[in-house]
Amino acid sequence: MGTASDAAPGTNLALIRKERGLSQVQLARMANISVSLLSKVEVGDRALTPTVAATIGKALGLSMAEVLGRARVEEVDEARLTALRSAIRDYDLPGRAQAEEGAVLDAVGAVRTARDAARVHQVLARLPELLRNSTTYAHAQDTAEAWMLLAEVYSSVYWLAARHRWMDMAELAVTRQRWAVEQRASPLGEAIAARDRAGAYLNGGDADGGLVIVDRAIARAEAALSGQERAFAVGVLNLRGMTLAGRLEDKTEGAREAERHIASAERAADEWFSGGDANRHSMIFGPQNTTTHVLATRLDLGRPQEALAVAENLDTVLDGLPATRVAPSRLNVARAHLDVGDREAALTNLSAAWEVAPQMARIHPTAREVLRVLSSLHRRSNPELLRLSNLAGMPL
Incomplete structure (x- = not known):
């Protein structure tokens, strides 16, 4: 997994710079940012933003996640993490014992609940066994529904890895997720898998590459789906698209791309989900979640006042969201x-x-x-x- 750090991102950046033997002037020149900005970030006068972290990471040959610093796990979770890595490796090796459908469905539901509540330790505790059982279940049933269930479990593995900035695990999880949905055709599953794959690009600091993934997936979803399912798939992809656009180094291009994805997401949300956001396969789409993503995108574009304007009725926007x-x-x-x-x-x-x-x-x-x-x-x-x-x- 690489070196984990308890340091805050700005402090972690200073440690990386010093380990490389670089002065602030040298690093600022390499990353094409001002020395003043770098100095303020390191001493704690300014926050290290994801966009700046990605820019510096590119100059240093690191991912954005590495600049921000991988999170540690508690000692009690180390064995669970080892077991999860083992289960991911055995993706095509179903267990010998039969996996009972009811038990698998109950376990998937428990992980959904823990994930929605952001109970990180519970998600990690349940995933190793669930991943093995859902793998066995998918191989035995060999239906689109069973493979989609396995893909959702891999989506939760990605979610856990991305929260900790474990990019090697995150990238492996989205590869396995894509593999699972390809076993039996599932256009919605493919859209969600593409959304998570684009997230791996986002955390790696490659916003341009992530946008390519999103746009290709939107085109496929529009061709393969219809009705509310189509709107949901296109919607969650547009949410990812606007976030990626906000992280582009060229903020003029970022704003243009962001507005395109925002407009598309808002149309889908207003037309199909005016009654409230939908939660499917641990993905959420509708007017409320669209607003939270617009807020984040305005902020990433360097427009905090616009972000605060979006957040004016924040309590209402967040009501009922996980x-x-x-x-x-x-x-x-x-x-x-x-x-x-x-x-x-x-x-x-x-x-x-x-x-x-x-x-x-x-x-x-x-x-x-x-x-x-x-x-x-x-x-x-x-x-x-x-x-x-x-x-x-x-x-x-």
Whole structure:
């Protein structure tokens, strides 16, 4: 997996630079960013954004995830992680014992629940056995539904790996996911697999490549599906597309691409999901989740005021969405407030993210980076910052 780090992203960047024997001037020149920006990021006056992390990573031959820093797992989870790696390797080796349908379905449902609640430890605890059982079940049944179920389990493996920035596992998971849906034709499954594959490009810092994956998948979904299923597939792909567009280095091109995906997603959401967001195979699409992605995209495009305008009715937008969407949205609002200089609002939203999804917040790069910058900028002791730093394992 490579070196894991408890450091916040900006601190991790400084460690990487020093390990390479580079000065700030040298690295800034290599990455074509200002020395002032790099200095502010390293000392904690500015947050390291995903776009800047990707730019620096490209200059250093690293993925964006490596610059942000891979998250550690607790000692109790090491054996589970080893078991998960083993199960991924055995993707085409079904077990000898029969996998009971009811038990497999119950286990998939339990992982869906844990994932929606952002209970990272529970997802990791359940995945190794579930992956083996769902593999056995898919090989035995050999139906589109059984293979789609296995693909969903691999999607959860990707989700877990991406949250920790374990890019080797994430990329292997999306390869296995694609393999599973190809065993029996499943256009919706192929769209979801493409969405996750594009996510691997996103976390690797290759937004351009991810957009190619998304656009090809949208064309296939539009040709193969119809009705609400088509709208759902195209919708989740457009959500990924707008996020990728926001991470493009060329922000003019990024804005143009983002608006294209935003318009398409909003049309599908308004036409087919006006009654509320749909949750299928651990994917969510509808007006509310579209709004959370627009918020994140505006922020990534360097437009924090526009992001805050999108977040004006945030409580309504987030009502009923799972913790996996609520916490990142709160973190994005915290980052936007930080960008415009409102530290108190940033801290309020950071605390809200910790409250709804503490396990995710502890490993989320934005949560750790916002906490680092707030701690650096605060000129006096703050009990809430101290509480969060203890929860995050980040000394002030």
